[in-house]
Amino acid sequence: MNQERLCELAKKYSVTSTQDFSFEIAGANGPFVRDSSGKRYYDFHSMVGTANFGHNHPQIRKAVRCFVREYGVFHIAGNDYPHKWMVELMQKLRYVTPINFGKKVFLSNSGTEAVEAALKVVMDYHFRNDPKRTIVLVFRGAFHGRTLGALALNASKEVHRRGFFQSGPPLKIIHLSFPDINTDADPLAELKDVPLEKVAAIVFEIVQGEGGINTADPERMAALLNFLRSVGVLIVPDEIQTGMYRTGTLFACEQYGIEPDIICLGKSLGGGLPIGATVIEEGLDFQERGRHSNTFGGNPLICVAASQAIEVALNLNKTKLERNIRVLSEFAPEGLGMMRRKRFESVEARNAYMAKALEKGVLLIGSGEKNVRFMPPVNIENSLLSEAIDILRTCD
Numbered sequence: 001m002n003q004e005r006l007c008e009l010a011k012k013y014s015v016t017s018t019q020d021f022s023f024e025i026a027g028a029n030g031p032f033v034r035d036s037s038g039k040r041y042y043d044f045h046s047m048v049g050t051a052n053f054g055h056n057h058p059q060i061r062k063a064v065r066c067f068v069r070e071y072g073v074f075h076i077a078g079n080d081y082p083h084k085w086m087v088e089l090m091q092k093l094r095y096v097t098p099i100n101f102g103k104k105v106f107l108s109n110s111g112t113e114a115v116e117a118a119l120k121v122v123m124d125y126h127f128r129n130d131p132k133r134t135i136v137l138v139f140r141g142a143f144h145g146r147t148l149g150a151l152a153l154n155a156s157k158e159v160h161r162r163g164f165f166q167s168g169p170p171l172k173i174i175h176l177s178f179p180d181i182n183t184d185a186d187p188l189a190e191l192k193d194v195p196l197e198k199v200a201a202i203v204f205e206i207v208q209g210e211g212g213i214n215t216a217d218p219e220r221m222a223a224l225l226n227f228l229r230s231v232g233v234l235i236v237p238d239e240i241q242t243g244m245y246r247t248g249t250l251f252a253c254e255q256y257g258i259e260p261d262i263i264c265l266g267k268s269l270g271g272g273l274p275i276g277a278t279v280i281e282e283g284l285d286f287q288e289r290g291r292h293s294n295t296f297g298g299n300p301l302i303c304v305a306a307s308q309a310i311e312v313a314l315n316l317n318k319t320k321l322e323r324n325i326r327v328l329s330e331f332a333p334e335g336l337g338m339m340r341r342k343r344f345e346s347v348e349a350r351n352a353y354m355a356k357a358l359e360k361g362v363l364l365i366g367s368g369e370k371n372v373r374f375m376p377p378v379n380i381e382n383s384l385l386s387e388a389i390d391i392l393r394t395c396d
């Protein structure tokens, strides 16, 4: 089937979503994707942040192949039955995540599910301990997923819905200004209008991905979070996009001195396969069996891929990474680590830039209203990064 026909059929069959239907991807390797004619493109957004170590990483591919060769394709519902691949992944997650006390892990299938689990932990914990805390603080420009209230529909077991889960999330959301490095916004000052004794948690990105690659000012962020922690608010960074070395450290939290109570992970953690993970301080854990679960969380093959992705992260060549950050930040000064942006005057100008880049062999994705994000694999060869940037320089 030729590319044009395939895109036509995809458009006909797919529910309207985020696709642009102009480009078929037929394969991917390292920092490249290719179309069905064999033309190669730099994947300059690492497939929306899912391939921070490049596509088809040899170590991850090898682990997946060995698993399939030995065990075949099967599923174990990890939240119902333990298995060694899940325990190994949990051990690694407990080792790498920057939570100070004992930790527990919930495995799921996507970022949005990781955030849902975090919200349920927060709600259940406060329902048991301080039920007036029903406010969740978030920043303007935030993006945390797309799920909508399946829990509210349930009518089978009481344990699914008791307490705060009765009619879907009863949470009240209060938006604060993001402490953007490029603005003077001071969310701490905005708290004077917030009834702090009712605040349950703050959920936030350190670099807002969908929101435009907006980077938090470390001092204002720390001041806000330290204050919130002192008044009993749970600190919940969403590192689904910023994690796995995207910003230059394994988690962006580490650069900001943030100690999470709960951390949400996904995207590149799966090494190319779908995953979500919610790591929590163990004192926050649910107290009843069945309060939260799912069917596909802890799939053995995915656990194998994610365990290897963590190994790849732990063995990353830091010298190469630092050089990549230097080169990318010279080209695109705004952002953090390997998560950077270019701003445009209009949507049309942004889209024209992206179209030109695609034509010349660099795949880009937008961010915010008028920005483009630059997020090549963090381990891309230095020479290839420079080559891709040289192409982008000709696209203005």
Ligand SMILES: Cc1ncc(COP(=O)(O)O)c(C=O)c1O
Pocket (backbone or CB within 6 Å): 110, 111, 112, 113, 115, 143, 144, 145, 146, 205, 209, 210, 238, 239, 240, 241, 242, 266, 267
């Ligand atoms: C920061 C952040 N949180 C959550 C999500 C949702 O992840 P998923 O699309 O895997 O549900 C995304 C996805 O882009 C994200 O960037």
